[in-house]
Amino acid sequence: MQQAPNAVELTVDHAWFIAETVGAGSFPWVLAITSPYRDAAERNAFLDRQKAELTELGLVSEAGLVNPAVAEWIKVVCFPQRWLDLRYVGPAKDTGEPGAGADLLRGIVAQRSGEAGKPSITVVALRSAQLITFTAMNIDDPRALVPVLTVGLAQRPPARFDEFSMPMRVGARADERLRSGAPLAEVLDYLGIPQSARPVVESVFNGPRSYVEIVAGCHRDGRHSTSEVGMSIVDASEGR
Structure with missing residues (x-):
């Protein structure tokens, strides 16, 4: 068939x-x-x-x-x-x-x-x-x-580093500092990024990369709504 x-x-x-x-x-x-x-x-x-x-x-x-x-x-x-x-x-x-x-x-x-x-x-x-x-x-x-x-994306292998997290407001503040011209190393110190993750983060900001920005949405009760915060998947030289 x-x-x-x-x-x-x-x-x-x-x-x-x-x-x-x-x-x-x-x-x-x-x-x-x-x-x-x-x-x-x-x-x-x-x-x-x-x-x-x-x-x-x-x-x-x-x-x-x-x-x-x-x-x-x-x-x-x-x-x-x-x-x-x-x-x-x-x-x-x-x-x-x-x-x-x-x-x-x-x-x-x-x-x-x-x-x-x-x-x-x-x-x-x-x-x-x-x-x-x-x-x-x-x-x-x-x-x-x-x-x-x-x-x-560029189909990079998964990046490996120690897991870390941060409050949303802290990440937003870090974005503001980067846009204002603060050095990346200074912002990484401010965020407390573990050493194992720094090469990955640096490759995202300083090297060639491909990424997808994802925003979720739904239609319910006659209304459209989308997520307030999106997420990204990034392929950089140090991995995904």
Whole structure:
């Protein structure tokens, strides 16, 4: 028995067209997919062009019906019950060109509860430049999220150091001191970072790194809410 496809790669214009066609609503801000035209007079020509391209790809029928699986994936991403916003940043490329900067990958892990006893639906959307991939996944354990969350990183081995912790307010104060120009070594002393962890922390601040910023959100009782504090996974020269 042939397994049905579980992913599709689209241009951002194709994705916007499908969301508009199936009434999915707007894409999450983290994906940065907005209306592709400024003048309403351009709308019909744009829609006709996207429909023709997607029909040729086999994702839209001659009657204008969107592939049901793709339509469902996009609906889940546009209106999830639970989600993780993902913003990946890689090392800046030294191209010598003005404005050259870090690589940026955007994404979301979106989930909806299944209906009529069906399992939850999880869709991972990742956008790079003008392409976006939607992948339906079976994620029923938090540990299964790890390869998804770290997909855009440098795949460094785990860093090893003595465990330490600090109050949130202390970390916030340390950030302020670093932004004010305080030497990193001075701030590490202030925080009481153990010696075994210092090379790791220094590599995060001073060396090439890639990281993902993660913010959790949920839709409940008609309201959207996001976590007050996010988390990051960082790959640096001394490890993850």
